[in-house]
Amino acid sequence: MSINWQGVYPAVTTQFNSDDSINIDSTQRMLDELIKDGVNGIIACGTVGENCSLRADEKRTVLRAAKEVINGRVPLISGVAETTTRFAMEFCQDAEKIGVDGVMVLPGMVYRSTEREAIHHYQQVARNTALPIMIYNNPVTYGVDIGIEGMGILAEEQNIVAVKESTADTRRITELFNAFENRFTVFSGVDDIALESLMLGAVGWISGLTNVFPRESVAIYKLAKAGRYAEALEIWRWFLPLLRLDTIPTLVQCIKFAEQLAGRGVEHVRAPRLPLPQDEKQRIQAMFDSGMQNRIDLSKFNLD
Numbered sequence: 001m002s003i004n005w006q007g008v009y010p011a012v013t014t015q016f017n018s019d020d021s022i023n024i025d026s027t028q029r030m031l032d033e034l035i036k037d038g039v040n041g042i043i044a045c046g047t048v049g050e051n052c053s054l055r056a057d058e059k060r061t062v063l064r065a066a067k068e069v070i071n072g073r074v075p076l077i078s079g080v081a082e083t084t085t086r087f088a089m090e091f092c093q094d095a096e097k098i099g100v101d102g103v104m105v106l107p108g109m110v111y112r113s114t115e116r117e118a119i120h121h122y123q124q125v126a127r128n129t130a131l132p133i134m135i136y137n138n139p140v141t142y143g144v145d146i147g148i149e150g151m152g153i154l155a156e157e158q159n160i161v162a163v164k165e166s167t168a169d170t171r172r173i174t175e176l177f178n179a180f181e182n183r184f185t186v187f188s189g190v191d192d193i194a195l196e197s198l199m200l201g202a203v204g205w206i207s208g209l210t211n212v213f214p215r216e217s218v219a220i221y222k223l224a225k226a227g228r229y230a231e232a233l234e235i236w237r238w239f240l241p242l243l244r245l246d247t248i249p250t251l252v253q254c255i256k257f258a259e260q261l262a263g264r265g266v267e268h269v270r271a272p273r274l275p276l277p278q279d280e281k282q283r284i285q286a287m288f289d290s291g292m293q294n295r296i297d298l299s300k301f302n303l304d
Contacts, residue, residue, distance in 0.1 A: 003102070003132050003161050005075060005185055006203040007040025008217045010210035011048040013256055014062055016268045022058060023266075028069040030211075030265055035073050037214035040204070040221075042070060043104060046079035047141075048208050048252055052109060053270040059091070063098045075101040077134065083109045085121045092129040102132040104164060104206075112143040119150050126157040133159055138166035138189065148179050155183055164189040164206050165197070168247075173200045191246035195236045198224040208246040211265070212258045213239065213291075215298060222303050235296050241287050250276065254284060261288045 012034065015026035031042060044066045045051045045059050054062065063078055070076050078100045082088040085108060092103050105125050107118040126133055135154065139145035145167060146154070154160045165172055166189035176186055187204040188197030194205045198221065210217040216235055223232035245254040252269060253276045259265035261284075267275060276284070 003185060005041060005077075005102070005134075005162060005187075007205075008038075008210055008214070008221045009041035009043050009075075009077065009187070009204060009206045010034055010039055010214065010217075011043040011046040011079075011206055011208055012066075013211060013252070013259060013265055014045070014049045014054065015265050016270065018268060020268075020270055022054075022062065024061070024065045026265065027062065028065055030259075031066060031069050033264065034211070034214050035070065038218040039074065039210060039214050040218075041075040041077060042066060043077050043079060043206055044100075045081075046104065046206075047081070048211070048255055049079065050252060050270060050273070051079050051081040053273070056091075060094055060098065063095060063100060067099050077102045077104050079103075079136075080105040080125070081109050083111070085124050088121065088125050089128040092125055092131060096129055096131050100131065102134060102162075103129070104134040104136050106136045106138075107142050107144050115144055115146060115150055118144045118146060119153055122146075122154055122160065123157060126154075126160050129159070131159065132161045133157075134162035134164055134185075134187070135160060136164045136166065136189070138164075140166070140168055148175055151176065151184070152179065155180060161185055162187060165202065166190050168193065170196050170200055173197055173202055177201055191243040192240060194243070195220060195224060195232060199229065208251060208255045209239070209243050209258070211255055212242065212262050212288075216296065219298050219301060219303055223301065228301075231301055235298075238291065238294060238296050242291055245284065245287075250280070254280075257281060257284055258288055261285065 015023040162185035164187045186202045188194045188202045257267040260267045
C-alpha cells in the first residue's frame with residue numbers, strides 16, 4: 001500500500017464549551033486556520049484531542065466535522081485509542097466509512113499489554129480495515145515497546161505503512177531504516193527531539209505545539225528537508241522551551257492554554273483533567289510572552 005504522508009501533522013485539540021459539550025464550530029475553525037498556515041496533515045482524536053475523554057458517538061462526530069472542514073485539502077488521520085481490540089476494529093471500520101485517510105493506532109488502553117499482545121492487537125485491527133495504519137509506538141506513556149523484531153512481524157501486514165516513533169530514543173529511527181529501509185514511513189512523535197529525528201531520516205513530525213505555532217513548525221520541517229540545518233536550528237532553539245510542554249503529563253492542558261494565549265482556542269478540558277494551577281499558567285505565560293517577544297522573522301528564510 002502506497003501513501004504519501006510527510007511533513008508536519010498537528011495532533012489537534014478538541015474544543016469544548018464551558019458545559020463540557022464539544023464546540024464543533026471552534027474545532028473546525030481551528031483546523032481551517034492550521035491548514036491555511038501550511039500544515040501538511042491533521043491528526044484528530046489523538047491524545048491531545050482527548051480521545052479517551054470522548055464518548056463513542058462523539059469521536060465519530062469529531063471525525064465527521066474534521067472531514068467536512070478539511071475537504072480533501074490535506075490527509076486526515078484519526079487516532080484509535082480503545083480499551084479492547086474489538087472496539088478498535090469497530091472504530092476503524094466506522095472511520096473508514098466516514099472517509100478518513102488513515103488511522104494512528106495505539107495499543108489497548110487501560111490494560112498494559114505485553115509486546116506479544118500489542119502485536120496481536122495491531123494485526124487484528126489491520127486485518128479488519130482497508131485503511132492505511134500508522135503504529136503509535138510510545139513505551140514511555142503506554143508501557144509497551146514494539147521493537148525491531150516486532151515491527152518485522154507487523155511488516156507482513158500490507159496496510160501497516162507507518163510508525164509514529166515516540167520511544168524518545170533517536171537511535172530507533174536509524175534501526176528502523178537499517179532493518180526495513182523504506183518499508184515504513186517514519187514520523188517523529190516527540191516534540192523536543194523532532195529536529196534531530198528529521199535529520200536522521202524521519203519524513204514527518206506529529207506535533208502538539210504546532211497547534212500554537214504552526215508556521216514555525218512548518219518552517220523547521222522545510223529547512224530540515226532541504227538540508228538547511230543551521231537555519232532550522234535558529235528557529236528550533238527559539239521554539240524548544242515551548243516544545244518541552246509536549247513531554248509532560250499535563251501536556252493537553254499546557255497545549256490548550258498556550259492555544260488560548262495565541263487566540264487559537266480555549267483551555268477547557270474534560271475531567272479528570274483539570275485546568276492548570278495558577279503558578280503553572282504563569283510559567284507558560286512567561287514562556288509564551290518570551291517567545292512572542294523574540295519571535296523569528298520567517299520571511300528571511302525564503303521558504304516559498
